[in-house]
Amino acid sequence: xxxxxxxxxxxxxxxxxxxxxxxxxxxxxxxxxxxxxxxxxxxxxxxxxxxxxxxxxxxxxxxxxxxxxxxxxxxxxxxxxxxxxxxxxxxxxxxxxxxxxxxxxxxxxxxxxxxxxxxxxxxxxxxxxxxxxxxxxxxxxxxxxxxxxxxxxxxxxxxxxxxxxxxxxxxxxxxxxxxxxxxxxxxxxxxxxxxxxxxxxxxxxxxxx
Numbered sequence: 001x002x003x004x005x006x007x008x009x010x011x012x013x014x015x016x017x018x019x020x021x022x023x024x025x026x027x028x029x030x031x032x033x034x035x036x037x038x039x040x041x042x043x044x045x046x047x048x049x050x051x052x053x054x055x056x057x058x059x060x061x062x063x064x065x066x067x068x069x070x071x072x073x074x075x076x077x078x079x080x081x082x083x084x085x086x087x088x089x090x091x092x093x094x095x096x097x098x099x100x101x102x103x104x105x106x107x108x109x110x111x112x113x114x115x116x117x118x119x120x121x122x123x124x125x126x127x128x129x130x131x132x133x134x135x136x137x138x139x140x141x142x143x144x145x146x147x148x149x150x151x152x153x154x155x156x157x158x159x160x161x162x163x164x165x166x167x168x169x170x171x172x173x174x175x176x177x178x179x180x181x182x183x184x185x186x187x188x189x190x191x192x193x194x195x196x197x198x199x200x201x202x203x204x205x206x207x208x209x
Contacts, residue, residue: 007039031093032102032110037091038127042092053084075138097122097144098132121148 022038071078075095078084098114107113117132125143
């Protein structure tokens, strides 16, 4: 029988808590999350880590060391069990692939970073990953690459814009003067050298007469 999909999060007990709603809104905008469900998933994941840390309080130092090393490989800044108990959901959100792409300045905003990941423009260890919530370890972080060339528009300063306007006006004036000079030369050429076709017509008329 196939395994039944279980929820990886639990909804808040007080759905209309104003302080919690404001905090979740700020986190959603800060990390470019799709919905608040991703915050609840991060909260549940950190709760599991804290529960493991609580169980290890009475265990041996060797088990504690292995547990702390495992958290350090994930990317959490912990040195002892007390640090693991102090972890927050924001520590989990910081290790998401979407956040890493934004922190590496591959994208201008967290939402743009999510778009790059979802559209398969980001690779980890030369492997395309299109899951924004993918947890990036410290070992994988240097291998995060953006397989897309961004065109950054450089804004011109006001002084450069004024210089361009002056140069364009000078070019227009010079072009206008050149056209006037060409017209004058054409008129002089016509006065000095009349058209050859007219001379031929005059000669033919004299012969007929």
